[in-house]
Amino acid sequence: MNAKTARHVLFDLDGTLVDTRDAVECSYRKVFAEVLDRDFPPPNLPAEVFAMRPAEVFQQVEPERAEELYEAYKRNYPKCSDRVRLFEGAAELIRDLIAEGRKPSLVTNKGIERTLIDLSVAGISPEQFAAIVTAEDTVERKPHPAPILLGLERAGAEATDAIYVGDGPQDILAARASGMDCISVTYGFYQAEELSGLGPLAIATNIAELSKELGIGLRKGTAA
Structure with missing residues (x-):
């Protein structure tokens, strides 16, 4: 599929449209301090902790209390939501796609509550998306194709008339299993070397490059 002409552009959220690293770290710190009376991160967690889903993190930290910890995380995330940042140019990209008659959608492994919080803080209206798929909508998660297919x-x-955009290996694999190409971005949670070997259609290092790959020119005055 030619990404520059694809009518439908499906986006990941974290690490693709919004930068949630500070908000996620804030939430983890609150949970570890309030529930476990420990500092975050613990020494046994892998370096890619911020690319992991919270439920996976808590399963590694305290398997017996993983559900309790995840519930605490969900309670604390809104208190840290002011740390969510929109990647510069992302809102303009969504608006420009719509202005050209193309249809952006959102497919994320994140839950609906935190997804809506992120979009609100970032100033992106959910109504701008032709479809939104979150963790509650499918049993399977990316890299399984089910979320993208939905x-x-x-x-x-x-x-055949769609392209997926995401920052992780799971995005490439899920898109391919859905019969689509994927444009990978490296300004999120993953580096180019983790993505290139999986054969994405293209790799963008910033929103300006992503916009060019999608055949969209950022509006004047918008930085990369």
């Missing part, structure tokens, strides 16, 4: 269905799209 996104295509809800948007009324065919894989």
Whole structure:
């Protein structure tokens, strides 16, 4: 599929449209301090902790209390939401796609409550998306294709007229299993060397490069 002409552009959220690293770290610190009386991060967690889902992190830290910790995380995330940042140019990219008659959608492994919080803080209206798929919508998570396939269905799209954009290996794998190409971005949680070997259609290092790959020119005055 030619990314510059694809009518449907499906986006990941964390690390693709919004930078949630500070908000996630804040939430973890609150949970570890209030529930475990420990500092975050513990020494046994892998370096890619911020690319992991919270439920996976808590399963590694305290398997017996993982559910309790995850509930505490969900309670604390809104208190840290002011740390969510929109990647510069992302809102303009969404608006420009719509202005050209193309249809952006959102497919994320994140839960709906935190997804809506992130979008609100970032100033992106959920109504701008033709479809939104979150963790509650499918049993499977990316890299399984189910979330993306549901996104295509809800948007009324065919894989042959769609492209996926994400920052992780799971995004490339899920897109390919859905019959789509993926544009990878490296300004999120993963580096180019973790992505290039999986064969994405293209790799963008910032929103300006992503916009060019999608055939969109950022509006004047918007930085990369």
